[in-house]
Amino acid sequence: MRWIEAxxxxxxxxxxxxxxxxxxxxxxLHGDIEISEDVRRIIDTRTFQRLRxxxxxxxxxxxxxxxxx
Numbered sequence: 001m002r003w004i005e006a007x008x009x010x011x012x013x014x015x016x017x018x019x020x021x022x023x024x025x026x027x028x029l030h031g032d033i034e035i036s037e038d039v040r041r042i043i044d045t046r047t048f049q050r051l052r053x054x055x056x057x058x059x060x061x062x063x064x065x066x067x068x069x
Contacts, residue, residue: 023040025033035043042048057067 022034022036025035027033055061057064060067
């Protein structure tokens with residue numbers, strides 16, 4: 001997933017569709033996901049970010065480096 005500034009994705013003429021301080025998460029499966037500032041603050045916590053490195057496939061990532069779950 002990548003963070004994208006909401007203001008960078010919204011054309012200037014879009015007016016009321018801008019999210020303000022929110023963000024858009026671009027996901028390959030679900031497309032663009034708009035999140036609020038409150039949710040972004042939770043995602044940005046150190047505790048939540050630790051979840052990025054959990055390997056659910058145990059040691060199979062050594063044999064299949066691109067495997068994700």
